[in-house]
Amino acid sequence: MMDRVRLIFIILVFTSGSCQSFLFRKDKVDCLLSQWSQWSDVYGFGARSKERVILRYPDNGGKPCPNDMEITEYTSQKPTIQTTAKQVITSFLQRRLKRNPSSPRRIVKRDDPIGLFRDLLIIMDSSGSIGASSFKIAKQQIGELLGLLCPVPDPFNSNRRNGYNRAALIQYSSNVVEEFDFDDQHSLADLKSAIISIPYQAGNDLYRRCFI
Numbered sequence: 001m002m003d004r005v006r007l008i009f010i011i012l013v014f015t016s017g018s019c020q021s022f023l024f025r026k027d028k029v030d031c032l033l034s035q036w037s038q039w040s041d042v043y044g045f046g047a048r049s050k051e052r053v054i055l056r057y058p059d060n061g062g063k064p065c066p067n068d069m070e071i072t073e074y075t076s077q078k079p080t081i082q083t084t085a086k087q088v089i090t091s092f093l094q095r096r097l098k099r100n101p102s103s104p105r106r107i108v109k110r111d112d113p114i115g116l117f118r119d120l121l122i123i124m125d126s127s128g129s130i131g132a133s134s135f136k137i138a139k140q141q142i143g144e145l146l147g148l149l150c151p152v153p154d155p156f157n158s159n160r161r162n163g164y165n166r167a168a169l170i171q172y173s174s175n176v177v178e179e180f181d182f183d184d185q186h187s188l189a190d191l192k193s194a195i196i197s198i199p200y201q202a203g204n205d206l207y208r209r210c211f212i
Contacts, residue, residue, distance in 0.1 A: 030063035032056035036071075041083040046075045119182055120146075122169040124198070127205035135200045143192035158186040167191055173203030 032055045042048045051070040058064050122142060126135065146167065149155035155165045166182040179198050185191040 026060050028062040029056065029059040031058045031065035033065070041086075042075060042077040042079045043083050043087040044079060046077050046079070047072055048075060048077075049073075117163045118149075118165050120165065120167040122167060122195075124169065124171040125173070125205070126171040126201040126203065127173040128202045129205060130200075130202075132200050132202070139195050139198060143195050146191060147188055154188045156185065156188045156191050169195065169198070171198060171201065173201040173205065175201070175203065177201070 034052045034055055036052050037050045039048050039050050049070055049072040053069070054065050124135075124138065124142075130138075146155070146165075149165055151160070151164075156167065157164055167185065168182045169179045171177050171179060180194050185194055
């Protein structure tokens with residue numbers, strides 16, 4: 001009987017020591033980064049970029065993550081229309097990121113794009129150098145662009161309980177005119193109609209007044 005008690009006592013001491021070592025000894029964890037991606041296609045003003053992502057965040061005083069997660073350089077190349085459209089869709093109209101529930105700092109990509117609700121201020125140049133024909137085309141294209149926002153089919157439907165986008169528009173030339181405010185249009189159809197009906201001023205190019 002004595003031998004069995006001693007054996008149990010030895011096991012308990014050993015186990016207790018192991019737990020203490022496990023609980024109070026924690027190794028440093030350094031930041032872990034992915035490799036740099038390939039250079040992107042050339043987009044606005046000849047820019048191209050590459051990026052890397054954080055695969056593991058530091059812990060217990062480990063090596064911190066750097067701030068330079070993206071590099072952008074400017075070239076003499078001109079972007080294609082397709083590349084520009086892709087950049088607008090992926091960087092502005094949609095967002096393919098979500099929070100990882102296992103860590104508040106961890107961001108991962110997801111398959112389905114997430115629409116982000118926005119208050120959009122549209123600023124249109126209505127000076128004489130634009131021309132009536134180009135001004136009309138710009139209004140049509142703005143309407144089509146707004147229709148690409150999420151959620152579909154109507155990103156500006158104010159009856160949506162879980163949120164919607166809003167837009168306001170001003171145009172400038174000799175004068176700055178607020179055509180409509182954020183709360184004036186309540187659907188995509190109303191918004192497109194309001195944009196198409198905007199008159200062309202054909203005034204002087206006094207853009208500084210627009211931003212004062």
